[in-house]
Amino acid sequence: MTGHERILVCxxxxxxxxxLRVVLREAGFDPxxxxxVREALDVAAVRPPDAAILDLLLPDGDGIQACRALREWSAxxxxxxxxxxxxxxxxxxxxxxxxxxxxxxxxxRELVARLRAALRRADPGRTEPVxxxxxxxxxxxxxxxxxxxxxxxxxxxxxxxxxxxxxNRGRLLTHRTLLVDVWGPAYSEDTQTLRTHIANLRRKxxxxxxxRYIATDPGIGYRFVQ
Amino acid sequence: MSWLRPKLLxxxxxxxxxxxxxxxxxxxxxxxVIDPLRHASPIASDSVLYLLPVLLVATxxxxxxxxxxxxxxxxxxxxxxIPPVGRFTIANQRDWVGLAVFLVAAVVASSLADIAxxxxxxxxxxxxxxxxxxxxxxxxxxxxxxxxxxxVVARRLAETLELSSASIELRRxxxxxxxxxxxxxxxxxxxxxxxxxxxxxxxxxxxxxxxxPALEALLSAALEREALQEExxxxxxxRRSDEIKTALLRSVSHDLRxxxxxxxxxxxxxxxxxxxxxxxxxLAAAVSAEAERMSDLVDKLLDLSRLHAGAAVxxxxxxxxxxxxxxxxxxxxxxxxxxxxxxxxxxxxIRADAxxxxxxxxxxxxxxxxxxxxxxxxxxxxxxGRRLAIRIVDRGPGLPREELERIFEAFYQGRDGRASHNGxxxxxxxxxxxxxxxxxxVWAESLPGQGSTFAIELPLxxxxxxxxxxxxxxxxx
Numbered sequence: 001m002t003g004h005e006r007i008l009v010c011x012x013x014x015x016x017x018x019x020l021r022v023v024l025r026e027a028g029f030d031p032x033x034x035x036x037v038r039e040a041l042d043v044a045a046v047r048p049p050d051a052a053i054l055d056l057l058l059p060d061g062d063g064i065q066a067c068r069a070l071r072e073w074s075a076x077x078x079x080x081x082x083x084x085x086x087x088x089x090x091x092x093x094x095x096x097x098x099x100x101x102x103x104x105x106x107x108x109r110e111l112v113a114r115l116r117a118a119l120r121r122a123d124p125g126r127t128e129p130v131x132x133x134x135x136x137x138x139x140x141x142x143x144x145x146x147x148x149x150x151x152x153x154x155x156x157x158x159x160x161x162x163x164x165x166x167x168n169r170g171r172l173l174t175h176r177t178l179l180v181d182v183w184g185p186a187y188s189e190d191t192q193t194l195r196t197h198i199a200n201l202r203r204k205x206x207x208x209x210x211x212r213y214i215a216t217d218p219g220i221g222y223r224f225v226q
Numbered sequence: 227m228s229w230l231r232p233k234l235l236x237x238x239x240x241x242x243x244x245x246x247x248x249x250x251x252x253x254x255x256x257x258x259v260i261d262p263l264r265h266a267s268p269i270a271s272d273s274v275l276y277l278l279p280v281l282l283v284a285t286x287x288x289x290x291x292x293x294x295x296x297x298x299x300x301x302x303x304x305x306x307x308i309p310p311v312g313r314f315t316i317a318n319q320r321d322w323v324g325l326a327v328f329l330v331a332a333v334v335a336s337s338l339a340d341i342a343x344x345x346x347x348x349x350x351x352x353x354x355x356x357x358x359x360x361x362x363x364x365x366x367x368x369x370x371x372x373x374x375x376x377x378v379v380a381r382r383l384a385e386t387l388e389l390s391s392a393s394i395e396l397r398r399x400x401x402x403x404x405x406x407x408x409x410x411x412x413x414x415x416x417x418x419x420x421x422x423x424x425x426x427x428x429x430x431x432x433x434x435x436x437x438x439p440a441l442e443a444l445l446s447a448a449l450e451r452e453a454l455q456e457e458x459x460x461x462x463x464x465r466r467s468d469e470i471k472t473a474l475l476r477s478v479s480h481d482l483r484x485x486x487x488x489x490x491x492x493x494x495x496x497x498x499x500x501x502x503x504x505x506x507x508x509l510a511a512a513v514s515a516e517a518e519r520m521s522d523l524v525d526k527l528l529d530l531s532r533l534h535a536g537a538a539v540x541x542x543x544x545x546x547x548x549x550x551x552x553x554x555x556x557x558x559x560x561x562x563x564x565x566x567x568x569x570x571x572x573x574x575x576i577r578a579d580a581x582x583x584x585x586x587x588x589x590x591x592x593x594x595x596x597x598x599x600x601x602x603x604x605x606x607x608x609x610x611g612r613r614l615a616i617r618i619v620d621r622g623p624g625l626p627r628e629e630l631e632r633i634f635e636a637f638y639q640g641r642d643g644r645a646s647h648n649g650x651x652x653x654x655x656x657x658x659x660x661x662x663x664x665x666x667x668v669w670a671e672s673l674p675g676q677g678s679t680f681a682i683e684l685p686l687x688x689x690x691x692x693x694x695x696x697x698x699x700x701x702x703x
Contacts, residue, residue: 087541087581105521107514175543192544192575199546211556216549218580219541 005050005119009033010040010066011081012059016104020053023108029115037061041069048074051119053111054098056082056089064089064096071097077118081106087219094174094221101172117170117226131166133225136205136213138166147205157182158201165214165224174221198222245287249295252279257302269307270324276303280332284339292336300329351432358386359440366448372396375448376418383437384422387429393421394445408438412446470534473637474527481523481650485516492516526652529585530636533659540579540664547573547607547614547684550580554587555605560595570608576684582660583684586668589653590618590680597622599677614684621677630670634658657682 007029009020017033024031032049034040037060044052052070054063067078080093080101090101099118102111129141137146140163145152154162160182164173173181176188183190198214206212215223256279260272276299284292305314308321316322362379369375376394384392394410399419401407406427408420420441426433492509495501501509532538548569555562576583594603599622607616625633632638636655657680658668665685672678 105517195544195546195549195575199548211549211552215556216553218545218550218553218584219543 004028004030006030006032006047007115008040008044008049008052010037010052010058010063011035011055012057013055016055019108020111023112027112027115035059037063037066037069040066044070044074049076051077051079051115051122053079053081053115056080056086056093056101062089063098064093067093067098068096075122077115077122079111079115079118090220091174091176094172095176099171114170121169121171131169133166133169133213138162140166152204154201154204157197158204161197161201162205165222169224170226172217172221172223178221242287242291245283245291246294248286249279249283249291249298252282253295253298253302255279256299257306260303260307264307270321272307273299273303273324273328276300276328277332277335280335281339284336285343288343289336289340292339293333296329296332296336299332300325303328354386355432355436355440358382358437359444362441362444366444367451372445372448372452379441380420383420383441387422387426387433387437389426389429390423392423394441395419395421408433410438410442410445412442417442417445417449467534470636476637478527482520485520485523488516489513489520523650523652526650526656529656530652530659533656533663538582538660538663540582542577542579542664544575544577545580545583546575547583547616550584550587551605551607551616554584554591557584557588558591558595564595564598564602565591566602566604568604568606573607573614574609574686576614576664576686578664578666578684579660582664586657586660586682587616589657590668590682593653593657594618594620594622594680597678599623601677609686612686614686616682616684618680618682619677620679624674624676625670625672625678626674627672630672633670634668 007024009017009024009031010033011017011020012035014035017035021031021033032043034043035058037058040052040054043049052066054066056063058066063080063082067080070076070078077100078098080090080098081104082090082093082101083104093101099121100114102114129139131138131140135148139145143159145154145159145162161178164178164181175191175194179188179190179194183193187193202211202214205214213225215225217223253276256275260269260275263272263275276296280292280295280299283295301314304316304325305312308325309317316325361382365375365378365382366372369378373396376396380392380394384390396418398409398416399407399421401421401424404424405421406424408422409416410418410420420438422433489512492512496506496509496513529538551567551569555565555567591603591605598620601621603621604619605616606619607614609615634654634657637651638655654668661668661682661684666683668680668682670678670680
């Protein structure tokens with residue numbers, strides 16, 4: 001990250017735009033605020049931002065549309081804002097290419113943290129053959145996983161799951177994304193299989209069980225810790 | 227002659243050949259009895275004895291066999307005792323008169339006995355019909371729904387009328403070759419149709435004149451009663467929803483205004499020139515905390531209104547209760563310390579809405595944390611038969627028996643003012659609503675002074691189809 005990244009914000013609530021502008025400026029970003037899908041896409045086309053924060057419901061369309069349109073030509077991190085309870089829309093947004101979502105009302109501190117994480121992932125200069133997280137070291141080149149220096153024996157499926165997670169550290173992956181990535185498109189609905197293998201993988205990564213490395217987002221998917 | 231009733235006065239007339247046999251045997255017996263008596267009394271008066279078999283047969287087998295017995299008696303008496311003995315002729319004029327008098331007496335006795343027999347039979351039938359009417363009334367007015375009672379009523383009706391079958395349908399049904407359709411009507415139109423086999427014609431008069439009117443009256447009363455009951459339930463539900471709305475307004479005006487007041491005041495004060503940095507930070511923290519509290523309450527009000535509107539349709543998918551308990555604990559405002567987890571490994575997956583179950587668990591855990599009395603709260607989950615059982619056990623003050631159910635009512639404020647513990651009084655209602663929407667149930671158990679247990683049961687029906695599952699192992703890529 002270079003600092004002063006340009007962040008495109010799109011929301012139709014003036015008060016939220018005003019608050020976000022202050023929050024982002026205080027965090028060292030350069031916010032550009034828009035209040036409709038068209039305006040957001042125009043602004044993005046003229047001078048591509050480094051990341052975007054889009055509201056799910058906008059006066060002239062929805063954030064999912066905008067997200068899809070941006071993904072046509074850009075890999076920039078995209079965060080969605082949504083109200084409580086719209087699980088289907090959250091899943092759709094994530095599958096349309098959004099990196100993450102935040103439920104309104106959200107804490108500004110958390111928003112900035114998620115945005116920073118997304119920008120870090122998107123950093124093209126980042127090449128990490130070995131990823132180390134909280135006592136766990138994953139060597140993608142050598143296909144080796146060590147916990148506290150001890151090698152872990154994972155089944156090929158568990159390894160593929162872990163690889164999908166660490167490649168998208170901090171990013172919320174939907175059930176379908178994981179199933180398609182690891183098992184293939186024919187198995188995109190087999191959530192019960194996914195649950196079983198996630199449970200096994202969690203147990204191997206942390207014998208105490210629990211969600212130390214892999215967090216659950218009920219009804220949506222999973223996220224690997226940063 | 228009550229001993230005759232079961233066999234001879236039954237609804238089916240006894241077989242004719244039995245009657246003939248009884249007549250012959252009885253006449254023979256009397257003939258044999260007269261033989262020793264004829265020396266003691268005038269022979270003409272002994273003929274009276276033959277009235278016994280005549281009465282017996284007429285009572286038991288009807289008029290025609292009674293008449294046959296009369297003729298048979300006259301013939302036997304004439305042949306064996308009226309001179310000239312051994313021939314069917316009569317020598318003495320007086321004997322002619324005697325025999326004629328006997329025959330007339332026998333015929334009259336037969337007729338009277340037959341009338342008595344028919345009356346007794348009729349009385350028996352009426353008694354049974356009265357029994358049937360009483361039974362129909364009991365069943366129709368006693369069962370919870372008329373629909374459920376109809377089967378029993380039809381079966382009893384068929385038994386009483388000795389029909390091979392009978393059924394009652396709450397709609398218009400047309401008869402055919404095999405079935406006779408009798409409309410059951412009340413003042414305002416057709417109520418139902420009684421279907422009996424077409425051979426029921428033999429009991430047609432009884433059915434049409436006596437049973438159908440009784441059935442119509444009872445059915446009409448039962449249907450009316452059911453409609454009234456539904457209205458009562460509806461009225462009750464309306465009143466409940468009204469109470470909830472009133473409580474909601476009260477809650478909104480109090481619980482939402484309190485944090486709002488704090489936010490507005492603190493927000494205004496932030497701009498005041500005279501305050502220092504420490505005070506400013508304090509005010510800002512108050513704004514965040516109160517806003518968070520309000521957001522929490524708004525979420526709960528939304529959940530509750532969705533549940534009340536029946537709009538909380540679960541998005542069911544396979545989910546792991548272990549994961550959901552974990553998420554609920556992570557999201558607890560007070561953190562997960564103070565909870566002791568004991569979740570069986572490899573618990574079967576449940577098919578439920580993960581978000582709703584997580585909200586339910588979060589509410590129950592939050593409640594347990596609030597009333598833990600400073601002791602750890604234990605959370606256990608295991609599979610029991612075809613159910614998943616989760617028990618959240620606190621060692622707090624416990625609940626009196628009369629509150630065990632009431633605490634699940636929205637906005638319920640405990641006797642001891644439990645709501646003062648910062649709870650909205652909505653969490654448990656939401657928990658129960660979400661669990662019920664997913665086919666499970668929640669209840670509380672408690673012994674006052676020994677803490678309380680909140681139990682959740684979720685169905686473990688149809689487990690994932692093993693054969694369709696993708697391979698667990700794939701070649702390393």
